[in-house]
Amino acid sequence: MTDDLLNHSRPGPLTRLRTEQSDLMEGLPDDPVGICAAVGRLFVQPYDATRLGVPESRIAEKNIRPVSELVAALTALDPAPLRRARTPEKRVVGTCRHFATLACALLRARQIPSRARCGFGTYFMEGRGFDHWITEYWNAEEHRWVRVDTEHLDKDYVAHPDDLAPGEFLTGGEAWLRYRRGLIDPHTFGTAGTDHAWGPAEISGNAVRDLAALCKREMLNWDEWGRMTEAYEGRTGPEYDELVDTVADSCAKEDPAALARLYAHEDLTVPQDMVG
Numbered sequence: 001m002t003d004d005l006l007n008h009s010r011p012g013p014l015t016r017l018r019t020e021q022s023d024l025m026e027g028l029p030d031d032p033v034g035i036c037a038a039v040g041r042l043f044v045q046p047y048d049a050t051r052l053g054v055p056e057s058r059i060a061e062k063n064i065r066p067v068s069e070l071v072a073a074l075t076a077l078d079p080a081p082l083r084r085a086r087t088p089e090k091r092v093v094g095t096c097r098h099f100a101t102l103a104c105a106l107l108r109a110r111q112i113p114s115r116a117r118c119g120f121g122t123y124f125m126e127g128r129g130f131d132h133w134i135t136e137y138w139n140a141e142e143h144r145w146v147r148v149d150t151e152h153l154d155k156d157y158v159a160h161p162d163d164l165a166p167g168e169f170l171t172g173g174e175a176w177l178r179y180r181r182g183l184i185d186p187h188t189f190g191t192a193g194t195d196h197a198w199g200p201a202e203i204s205g206n207a208v209r210d211l212a213a214l215c216k217r218e219m220l221n222w223d224e225w226g227r228m229t230e231a232y233e234g235r236t237g238p239e240y241d242e243l244v245d246t247v248a249d250s251c252a253k254e255d256p257a258a259l260a261r262l263y264a265h266e267d268l269t270v271p272q273d274m275v276g
Contacts, residue, residue: 012216015105041085172206173248
């Protein structure tokens with residue numbers, strides 16, 4: 001169980017392509033960043049989709065969790081291989097989570113260890129940490145995880161979106177540890193475009209989502225389980241904060257056995273009906 005849960009070169013329940021979809025990968029670049037760049041041309045953010053006149057009925061595509069269903073929706077719009085860039089109206093409506101998770105799935109299909117990470121980008125606006133997902137892949141030669149902003153490889157928010165520098169992206173756990181140590185103002189971390197979704201509960205929510213993603217359960221930005229809803233409503237206290245402390249510390253240490261045990265906690269395990 002532990003070996004499969006933390007084996008990031010193999011797909012999980014949400015990153016597994018259907019057998020008949022494997023041919024769609026033909027012609028994709030061999031390098032991880034090239035694969036991420038290809039994914040960046042397959043999705044359109046909900047607000048951009050609305051602005052471009054994409055039918056309202058299609059906005060619900062942002063709620064698709066499994067990569068196999070994302071690819072099915074994409075090829076229903078345009079059956080071309082995944083290497084082929086789509087025009088905006090032929091792209092699936094998705095968020096940063098979808099960019100990061102499809103890239104992760106394609107890398108795993110190539111047996112390249114990869115992970116989707118949930119946290120905060122600190123480079124979109126000075127002094128703010130915006131809710132964001134990125135992709136990591138394992139660089140065996142350098143013996144490190146490389147962080148790639150799959151959605152924004154063609155933007156100049158940072159000098160190297162293909163290899164984010166320390167601190168440019170903070171996982172939920174990394175942001176939580178900084179908050180608990182008094183190093184950041186938690187009310188500067190949250191969801192862009194909202195007035196209410198800021199503060200410690202937003203950070204703890206992303207810490208729990210990042211633990212799930214490390215355990216190959218890459219959930220939607222707005223999925224809630226365990227005691228997350230209570231946290232957002234201000235109904236948790238020191239005991240829950242201490243549990244999130246453990247989550248953040250364990251994610252930082254990346255001990256597979258410890259992560260598997262922690263993920264089994266009743267307040268942290270993603271319900272099976274949300275995974276499918």
